[in-house]
Amino acid sequence: MNTPYYLLHKELLDEGIEKLNQARKQYWPNSIVGYSFKTNSLPWVVSYMKKQGYYAEVVSEDEYHLAEYLGYDQIIYNGPVKGQESFLRACRAGQIVNLDAEREIRWLEEAAVDGKPINVGVRVNFDLESMCPGEASGGEEGGRFGFSYETGAFAEVLERLGKIRGVKVTGIHLHCSSKTRSLNIYKAIAEMACRIRREYQLELSYVDAGGGYFGGLASKPQYADYLREMSEILKREFDPEHTILIVEPGTSLICPPIDYVTSVTDIKQTNRNYFVVTDGSRIHVDPLMAKKSYFYHLECQDETRPTAERQVISGFTCMENDRLFELKGYSALQEGDRIIYEKVGAYTMCLAPLFIGYYPPVYLEDQGKISCIREKWGVKEYTSQSVVEGNE
Numbered sequence: 001m002n003t004p005y006y007l008l009h010k011e012l013l014d015e016g017i018e019k020l021n022q023a024r025k026q027y028w029p030n031s032i033v034g035y036s037f038k039t040n041s042l043p044w045v046v047s048y049m050k051k052q053g054y055y056a057e058v059v060s061e062d063e064y065h066l067a068e069y070l071g072y073d074q075i076i077y078n079g080p081v082k083g084q085e086s087f088l089r090a091c092r093a094g095q096i097v098n099l100d101a102e103r104e105i106r107w108l109e110e111a112a113v114d115g116k117p118i119n120v121g122v123r124v125n126f127d128l129e130s131m132c133p134g135e136a137s138g139g140e141e142g143g144r145f146g147f148s149y150e151t152g153a154f155a156e157v158l159e160r161l162g163k164i165r166g167v168k169v170t171g172i173h174l175h176c177s178s179k180t181r182s183l184n185i186y187k188a189i190a191e192m193a194c195r196i197r198r199e200y201q202l203e204l205s206y207v208d209a210g211g212g213y214f215g216g217l218a219s220k221p222q223y224a225d226y227l228r229e230m231s232e233i234l235k236r237e238f239d240p241e242h243t244i245l246i247v248e249p250g251t252s253l254i255c256p257p258i259d260y261v262t263s264v265t266d267i268k269q270t271n272r273n274y275f276v277v278t279d280g281s282r283i284h285v286d287p288l289m290a291k292k293s294y295f296y297h298l299e300c301q302d303e304t305r306p307t308a309e310r311q312v313i314s315g316f317t318c319m320e321n322d323r324l325f326e327l328k329g330y331s332a333l334q335e336g337d338r339i340i341y342e343k344v345g346a347y348t349m350c351l352a353p354l355f356i357g358y359y360p361p362v363y364l365e366d367q368g369k370i371s372c373i374r375e376k377w378g379v380k381e382y383t384s385q386s387v388v389e390g391n392e
């Protein structure tokens with residue numbers, strides 16, 4: 001197999017799914033998993049999640065269409081920029097739709113909804129940073145999703161929706177992105193859900209706690225820890241028999257099982273540096289160029305080679321900052337050696353640009369057998385929707 005490529009280990013994926021399902025069974029059996037499409041929407045991955053009985057958690061009209069195209073009939077429609085047509089269709093079809101924009105309320109009002117019952121959820125914007133100082137992704141600037149609990153915007157939405165014939169608020173959505181993925185975040189989410197239920201006397205058929213969990217790291221909280229902490233708090237206000245707990249994992253499920261396999265193509269000694277050039281790139285494992293370190297292992301053809309003091313592992317693109325990590329005091333790598341990045345399944349394939357090289361192939365490893373689940377993109381795929389001047 002020519003490098004670079006992604007390699008999905010099915011056993012590791014199944015391990016995560018099993019742990020999640022066990023935790024649900026133990027702490028909140030009446031639960032739904034919405035797999036977060038945005039985290040990695042490779043068609044094989046999302047169709048495998050469907051096979052597990054998971055819902056599609058989508059945040060755009062394109063993702064909604066992808067879920068439909070791949071045969072999902074259970075969809076959670078989130079996000080502040082839903083399409084009007086898919087929004088109304090989802091509402092009418094009884095999908096789980098969490099409102100996140102004023103225009104969605106207007107669409108419901110305008111559709112006059114002919115009295116037919118429509119259940120919706122509302123995304124809550126709350127001040128996570130004050131409940132978990134230093135942990136919220138938005139920091140001091142706060143998060144921008146949902147309707148603010150503190151300003152009264154959330155209460156206004158409830159009031160407005162209450163006036164639309166047939167429309168009922170049956171759920172709340174409290175996903176929060178955090179810097180820490182700590183248990184505190186989920187305790188705060190559960191506390192907030194309880195507060196809202198009490199304060200507005202809502203009869204909720206679901207509480208959607210969103211995603212953002214750790215997965216695949218023994219030293220970090222596990223699904224069982226997150227669900228135990230949330231269930232303890234939620235039980236104060238919600239009867240687990242009657243209220244569904246929704247979780248929307250992405251990273252925790254799909255980050256751990258995917259590797260990115262690259263090869264050394266060249267060595268460059270300059271007066272200032274010692275570069276190891278590879279056919280992989282940071283754009284495939286860290287498209288936002290934000291990571292400080294990577295999980296990786298090396299496969300060297302000859303480990304008896306002399307040690308190099310410092311080797312700067314670099315990518316194939318012509319960006320100077322396409323440098324991945326430094327290897328200190330290790331045998332000098334040579335052409336053909338492999339560098340395999342691990343746990344790179346989240347926010348990588350779906351965010352990687354078509355810069356210089358097109359998408360690498362993706363292989364599935366299942367009990368030692370390898371199969372291709374996405375062919376490498378070439379010029380055919382790249383040009384498929386484009387006009388080529390001069391070609392009729």
Ligand SMILES: Cc1ncc(COP(=O)(O)O)c(C=O)c1O
Nearest residue numbers: 036039175211212248249250251
């Ligand atoms: C609404 C919602 N649900 C789920 C997720 C998945 O989060 P993660 O991939 O961290 O599990 C996100 C990610 O931002 C999200 O915005």
